[in-house]
Amino acid sequence: MHPLIQSAARVATVAGILATTVLTGTSAQAASGGGCTEYSSGVRPERYIDFRACISAPKVGVGRPDAYLTLRAGHPACKVYIRAVRTGGSRVVSNKVHNCPAGAVRMKRFTAPDFKDNHHEYGEAYATYFQIRWSDGDWAPQYPYRSPWLKLP
Template sequence: MTSLSRTAVGVLGAAGIVASSLITAPTAQAASGGGCAQYSEGYQRATYVDWKSCLSAPRPGIGRPDAYVTLRSGHPACKIVVRVLRTGDSKVMSLKTYDCPSGGIRMQRFAAPDFRGDNAVPGRAYATYTSIMWTGSQTATLPLKSPWLKLP
């Protein structure tokens, strides 16, 4: 056998071992979807707030909701509400309300508690809904959502 053919047999043998280990290895369950969606809200052509509503999976079966908020100086009094809802029954999986800072902020993080996904019902998905409640006028932004996240 020539040196070239021995090398080829060695490479093919190693590739076969790697391929067989990939076939027999247990499959990892991974979250799908999630991420952030960005929105803006204002009054009479003035933009008071920009925010991102986000949801991620820091480890299998766990969801992590958060929002990143920019408020302009001079914004009205408000509260920031971060909540996670589950598809199917709209069950609240996580919720946290914050008082807005009085001055301007730029992309400050506001988080709701991590939650455990309900894998007893297959196909469930979750989304973070973040809204800004303008407390002086008793109005609020629409509770705009992150992309859906499926947890294993």
């Protein structure tokens, strides 16, 4: 075969391989689920809250729990509890307690540490649970609210 024809054949073969790779993509896995769930709670105006319990996967195999909170002016002192748990026994994989800010805040972000759980079994999922405890001992809301479930790749 003539050298120019051989060279053209090689270029065509490489181009075909590249085109096939681009069109078919890779088999990389992505997280599924996650996101935020919005809630509102409270009976008395100074204890009325709006919040979002969230969870995301900033990179492969890593989960990020966070929450966003709106408090009205005049609210009592409180603590914000954020926990990420894994299905299959509700094992806590991340936990953080924050003091509430004084005064009114609008969608202030609170986080718990990112987690990496290399020992999870296939199909397990993670969620962020959010609670507030007022200084007089009352929990608001009365039970923990959670984000949607997230499956890590």
